Amino acid sequence: MYVDGFVIACPRANKDKFIEHAKLGDSVFMDLGATRVVECWGDDVSEGKTTDFRMAVKAEDDEEVLFSWIEWPDKATRDAAMAKMTEWMEDPSKADPRMDPEKNPMPFDGKRLIFGGFMPIVELGGDQ
Template identity: 45%
Template sequence: MYGGFHGVHEVGTAAKPGYVDGAIIPVLTARKDDYSALLKRQAAIFTELGATRFIDAWGDNVPDGKQTDFKKAVNAKPDETVVFSFIEWPSKTVRGAAWPKIFQDPRMQEDNAPGDDTRRIFGGFLPLLDA
């Protein structure tokens, strides 16, 4: 799978991450501005809890694959765009301590969210390169 994504929101600066969370989610195309506003609120929470960088990118060149692709992975509908996100942390320990607090933070609760969290794919990753 591959695709091109246009950055919609970035907080923090690039540095050598100790741990990275990555995700893709389908978002209603017509609600891009609502999603951007949501990201700004959420980025504040993540950075308060130790994230060093928070990036979300809007699907710009996301081709159909032969067997699978980003859209199929999240069962995106014709009126949705796939968003690719990643969060950089200084360590897996900081990330592990932050996530329970993130889920409990009332600012993370969103009625009528523009993205469908039931179809979000996410995971945590250890960086491979020491550049």
């Protein structure tokens, strides 16, 4: 398995818009080989003294922190999906319409999104 993780700040007023955006956009990842996509709306996100999720994405008072991940069967599948998305950025005419910012605008500030790819090293429970 391979995991892409994301943390973003989204205006609380845009929660429903985010859900619609995610349902449409996340289906692209599934079509590109993801096995699971999880979007989580902050519910118990504590403030730290040195660092925390809110600081990481510079969340404002009217925003909530979201924590999301995409599970891939392996890194090769993920890398192929990211190559396809890079191709779409370079030539938007070839892009999947679900990723079109005009048709599916991001209801949050994408400049404050943080993400990375991760190789699981410990896993308990679930279907292993």
